[in-house]
Amino acid sequence: MVQGVHFRAGQLSPQEIGHRALAGALSDLAAMGAEAGEAYLALALPAGTGVDEAEAMVRGAAELAASLGVALLGGDVTRAPTLALCFTVVGWASDAGELVGRDGARPGDRVGVTGELGGAGAGLALLDGAVPGDLVQRLGSQTRAALHARYATPRPRLGAGRTLAAAGARAMIDLSDGLAADAEHLAQRSGVRIELSLDALPVAAGVSEVAAALSLDPRRMAATAGEDYELCVCLPAPQAAEADLLQQPVEAIETLSWVGSVVEGPPGVVFTDADGELSGYEHSF
Amino acid sequence: MVQGVHFRAGQLSPQEIGHRALAGALSDLAAMGAEAGEAYLALALPAGTGVDEAEAMVRGAAELAASLGVALLGGDVTRAPTLALCFTVVGWASDAGELVGRDGARPGDRVGVTGELGGAGAGLALLDGAVPGDLVQRLGSQTRAALHARYATPRPRLGAGRTLAAAGARAMIDLSDGLAADAEHLAQRSGVRIELSLDALPVAAGVSEVAAALSLDPRRMAATAGEDYELCVCLPAPQAAEADLLQQPVEAIETLSWVGSVVEGPPGVVFTDADGELSGYEHSF
Numbered sequence: 001m002v003q004g005v006h007f008r009a010g011q012l013s014p015q016e017i018g019h020r021a022l023a024g025a026l027s028d029l030a031a032m033g034a035e036a037g038e039a040y041l042a043l044a045l046p047a048g049t050g051v052d053e054a055e056a057m058v059r060g061a062a063e064l065a066a067s068l069g070v071a072l073l074g075g076d077v078t079r080a081p082t083l084a085l086c087f088t089v090v091g092w093a094s095d096a097g098e099l100v101g102r103d104g105a106r107p108g109d110r111v112g113v114t115g116e117l118g119g120a121g122a123g124l125a126l127l128d129g130a131v132p133g134d135l136v137q138r139l140g141s142q143t144r145a146a147l148h149a150r151y152a153t154p155r156p157r158l159g160a161g162r163t164l165a166a167a168g169a170r171a172m173i174d175l176s177d178g179l180a181a182d183a184e185h186l187a188q189r190s191g192v193r194i195e196l197s198l199d200a201l202p203v204a205a206g207v208s209e210v211a212a213a214l215s216l217d218p219r220r221m222a223a224t225a226g227e228d229y230e231l232c233v234c235l236p237a238p239q240a241a242e243a244d245l246l247q248q249p250v251e252a253i254e255t256l257s258w259v260g261s262v263v264e265g266p267p268g269v270v271f272t273d274a275d276g277e278l279s280g281y282e283h284s285f
Numbered sequence: 286m287v288q289g290v291h292f293r294a295g296q297l298s299p300q301e302i303g304h305r306a307l308a309g310a311l312s313d314l315a316a317m318g319a320e321a322g323e324a325y326l327a328l329a330l331p332a333g334t335g336v337d338e339a340e341a342m343v344r345g346a347a348e349l350a351a352s353l354g355v356a357l358l359g360g361d362v363t364r365a366p367t368l369a370l371c372f373t374v375v376g377w378a379s380d381a382g383e384l385v386g387r388d389g390a391r392p393g394d395r396v397g398v399t400g401e402l403g404g405a406g407a408g409l410a411l412l413d414g415a416v417p418g419d420l421v422q423r424l425g426s427q428t429r430a431a432l433h434a435r436y437a438t439p440r441p442r443l444g445a446g447r448t449l450a451a452a453g454a455r456a457m458i459d460l461s462d463g464l465a466a467d468a469e470h471l472a473q474r475s476g477v478r479i480e481l482s483l484d485a486l487p488v489a490a491g492v493s494e495v496a497a498a499l500s501l502d503p504r505r506m507a508a509t510a511g512e513d514y515e516l517c518v519c520l521p522a523p524q525a526a527e528a529d530l531l532q533q534p535v536e537a538i539e540t541l542s543w544v545g546s547v548v549e550g551p552p553g554v555v556f557t558d559a560d561g562e563l564s565g566y567e568h569s570f
Contacts, residue, residue: 002365080287088373
């Protein structure tokens, strides 16, 4: 995670920077249904970085690691022109066959997403100052804090990933680039068409207000804004129904929303709403 | 390994950059006597980097990995303002007690170094254009190529590290900063005084000529130039004698030179020669 590429100077505290970089790495393990094991950090610091600042980055990561049972085992510190954090994380499964890839989606599968979408994108819009001040005030401090947290301190869905893998997930990906772009990865790798219902997307609280301020359809924001680090999963219909994941008291998945299905057709993602098929839902936000 | 910090643009081929970055990471495993297992690469590329160039970096690392039985298992690619390669390597031992740290040196130990010293520093001096052209020519193409290789494509001493660990090494470090600086780490961590004989240092072929061109004592170059990635080891005297490492047909250690001893005294490194104790042998080259 590189300053100026994955986050901007001054928008995040050092502790948030450390947390977010580790969360992004662990999110890839979540998407495989792996048990997270060890993490290693290579920290590249520009001249003039204070010891306090560097320690706060490590602390942010260490606290997330501890809360997830991940062992932050070591790493390295080096000088560099730009601040960058490189986390390497190792995940485990008792059998390689338990791990979920991106290429197993098949026509007939149902497509689900965990949690809520668009929150991180809205949080970033607030940090960017893209939302007029009076609208920011009207959001209320709790919503503002929640949107900021969705961007600044995402939590990798490790428990949800393992639960969905055990439930028979055939393909899974974490939403770092946004649902439109990440579902496209699943579609291309699996060689299938994925139809997603824009009206079914679980839009995070506050996203509608921020989207309105930006003259955007909130559903578009939920579909294309990245960095929510939720999971998008393809499950065979029988397992999806049987598992009844929404009703199970699985702490790991607070919610799972069914947002579409896998169909025959040329590989790719199509968004629909009550008016039919929509175009232009590439990663545009 | 960051461009502009650990290597300079234009001095190394992409393949050498990949090789060297992995070698530097594996060298730390060698210094612990660990069996090298897996390697992961996070590659940060500035805009405009060609695919050929990026692939050549990976190829350089992959070829070194294959030659050492190391599994280059994956990684990530990202955009960044500066070229950087972050290798995370995982080493193994059947028992944690087999691994060698930096804090076990005790008075009475003998101090040895593998291979030859100063070659990488001389190779870098050639790349820097610090040596006059006529002297460069006089070195001969074979010596020039050998010095370049010592800098550009070092080989981590994994076999030597395991052999020395099995022989009873009490403390070990790889020579990335140079013998003077790295032995100082051993001295400080172990709380001992290390006396090194400048005349006993194994000076690599060609170093004398390059040092002369730079008006340097070649022994100083061997003592203070870094990036040779040889090992410095402290062995109890009986084991050092018994093991008779120099005579054993251990392919892993081509040579092991005894260069000093661990003594009582305030923690630190002292260099001596026929004239007695020398001063100013900090990492200065």
